[in-house]
Amino acid sequence: MALKALIVLVSCLLLSSCSDSVHTGADYQYAIPEGFPKPPEPADNPMSAEKVELGRWLFYDTALSVNQTTSCASCHDQQHAFAEPKVFSVGATGQPLKRNALALVNVGYNGSFTWAHNGLQSIEQQLLIPMFSENPIELGMTGAEQDIIYRLDDRHYQTMFDAAFGDSDINMQRINQALASFVRSLTSFDSAFDDYAYRYQDDALDGLAVAGMELFFSERLECFHCHGGFNFTQSSRHQLQQLDLKPFHNTGLYNIDGKGAYPLQDRGLIDITLEPDDMGKFRAPTLRNIAVTAPYMHDGSLATLEQVVDFYSAGGRAEGVNNPFKSEFVKGFVLSEEERQALLAFLQSLTDEKFLTNPQFSNPHQVVSQRYVDSAD
Structure with missing residues (x-):
């Protein structure tokens, strides 16, 4: 138990408690162990369940790419911890990227973003790269902003934007904020190590x-x-x-x-x-x-x-x-x-097997499509 206590001390970084529960923020509940600090949130983009859900729909929507072929999830697959089993990812226009796709695990705690950049201070800033970069092109939004907004301007998204932001106006800043909120919600603390170190299950x-x-x-x-x-x-x-x-x-x-x-x-x-x-x-x-x-x-x-x-x-x-x-x-x-x-x-x-299969992180478009197929049958 002495070693275990040392491991917990090192990994908790002086946290006051490591028992299992849901941490409640001001307006959003993070699925993190009790006593763990919640991820920092920008003052102009506080978390909410409605914003996270909107971000989930956008994360899996190929309408966000210039040619409607690629979504964020194309390079960040849930079963691979939102990484991708490729040496290099490929953007919407077929252009290969120069780095392996990073996993999106507890990204809200990151103090730096991407593989090698010390100037990005938030998920919101980092997301601007895949959204608007032109060399290499990832989603290829630059110059296609109005087309993308037009694609999203239906009753479903109008309702979701209204729930998340207080009105149904769809714009790029809100798309960015909703995507960042979903990524910030991707917390993973249910591994066997967590059971052993933080839930004190010696047989884990x-x-x-x-x-x-x-x-x-x-x-x-x-x-x-x-x-x-x-x-x-x-x-x-x-x-x-x-x-x-x-x-x-x-x-x-x-x-x-x-x-x-x-x-x-x-x-x-x-x-x-x-x-x-x-x-x-x-x-x-x-x-x-x-x-x-x-x-x-x-x-x-x-x-x-x-x-x-x-x-x-x-x-x-x-x-x-x-x-x-x-x-x-x-x-x-x-x-x-x-x-x-x-x-x-x-x-x-x-x-963390639960993280890899958590339906709250999964593709909502597939669920809707399957319901349509089931109802047709």
Whole structure:
């Protein structure tokens, strides 16, 4: 129990309580354990159940793309923790994106967004990229705003916008705010690890997973330095932690010139800051539901969790091991085969099956379509 208490202390980040319940905000109930801080909300976009539901409909609606072929869910699939099992996603016009799609898990707690950008302060700001970016095109809304609004201007959406915002006016700002509200609602705290650590169910993890947890939180492996806190990422912001704790790291994935360079098409944070020391730095994503979000790394170049463990065990990949910008925490380590399987078992224990199947997060258009088919039969 002493180890378990230590794990809970590290992952809770000084939270006052970790028993299971629903946290009640001023106007919206987050499905989070009691004592956990709620995700921060912009003053001009407070959460509401009506706004979240509208955002869910929009998230799955291909009408938001320039050619009505692509929705947010096209690259963020619920069964994969709102990631996508592709190396690179493809935009509405067929243009490949340059990075692997990040999972949308507890995004409301993020202190930074996308793989390598330190200037985005909210989900609302981040969403402007897939909505309006032109190179590469994702949804391709730029120049198509009025067409998209026209497509949504029916009785169903008018009613939902009225419930969410107080009138039925449909505009891009409200579309953005509703989408952000839905994404902010995507909380995941029902894994076997959560049962063990926060609900005190000692049998929730078997001996192998517990051994893997010990390794994960050990100074020998150093995993928790970049994937710490209750969201298993140092990129976090909430009522008890207002600042990111070194969210961007160079993990030694590349070193193409022997001087630390990453491929020109994506050099990481340096492309935003222009600071030489930011070469190859990318955000450490949450490890919650990590087992279902393959492939891994910003470029999807590692296909399995086994490869990820082997990568960190080696202290990087090929010449990347000697990358001069590599994080001090990526030192490499030696694992026995039993220890390797234990670490993998712990990572598997972070999967939240309820999150992957929660009907409140699912495609509402499919439900309506199925009801129509059933009624026709």
